[in-house]
Amino acid sequence: xxxxxxxxxxxxxxxxxxxxxxxxxxxxxxxxxxxxxxxxxxxxxxxxxxxxxxxxxxxxxxxxxxxxxxxxxxxxxxxxxxxxxxxxxxxxxxxxxxxxxxxxxxxxxxxxxxxxxxxxxxxxxxxxxxxxxxxxxxxxxxxxxxxxxxxxxxxxxxxxxxxxxxxxxxxxxxxxxxxxxxxxxxxxxxxxxxxxxxxxxxxxxxxxxx
Numbered sequence: 001x002x003x004x005x006x007x008x009x010x011x012x013x014x015x016x017x018x019x020x021x022x023x024x025x026x027x028x029x030x031x032x033x034x035x036x037x038x039x040x041x042x043x044x045x046x047x048x049x050x051x052x053x054x055x056x057x058x059x060x061x062x063x064x065x066x067x068x069x070x071x072x073x074x075x076x077x078x079x080x081x082x083x084x085x086x087x088x089x090x091x092x093x094x095x096x097x098x099x100x101x102x103x104x105x106x107x108x109x110x111x112x113x114x115x116x117x118x119x120x121x122x123x124x125x126x127x128x129x130x131x132x133x134x135x136x137x138x139x140x141x142x143x144x145x146x147x148x149x150x151x152x153x154x155x156x157x158x159x160x161x162x163x164x165x166x167x168x169x170x171x172x173x174x175x176x177x178x179x180x181x182x183x184x185x186x187x188x189x190x191x192x193x194x195x196x197x198x199x200x201x202x203x204x205x206x207x208x209x210x
């Protein structure tokens with residue numbers, strides 16, 4: 001009897017304050033771009049669970065000029081569709097580096113400080129095995145066992161990724177990579193984005209010119 005009453009309830013569910021995860025796909029990489037990415041693996045340094053390039057301004061290399069142009073377009077689109085600000089600001093890429101994750105390696109859980117939004121572009125990723133995980137930052141005061149995970153009760157959420165996928169997200173979003181499965185070397189480009197221009201409101205005494 002109770003079950004029938006529950007099924008007949010008329011209600012609506014709304015999600016508020018969502019975290020925007022922007023997903024896109026870039027054009028096919030050139031042979032030169034891929035060659036440079038592979039060559040830089042030999043010059044990588046140890047991270048906590050994987051390896052990253054010693055150069056943390058990768059997108060300044062002339063070989064990645066076309067890739068940076070595409071990233072800039074998507075960053076502007078993110079600001080146009082998500083941020084929607086009336087402030088006169090211009091987003092720009094600050095640091096950028098390559099990540100190399102082999103089988104059984106991982107990328108530790110982290111956020112990106114001193115950054116407005118961040119992104120990941122995949123040069124080599126296998127959709128069957130490679131995922132990026134995002135974690136809920138909110139502290140759960142009451143711990144309950146969950147038998148049906150959804151967007152509201154999940155402590156983490158993953159996206160399957162493959163080569164040429166681009167994901168952009170707020171820099172304060174916690175994210176990580178589980179132990180790598182598959183024989184490919186998961187290779188990605190991470191980057192941070194900050195803003196320059198007029199921030200805040202003069203009358204509200206929050207104006208800041210960067």
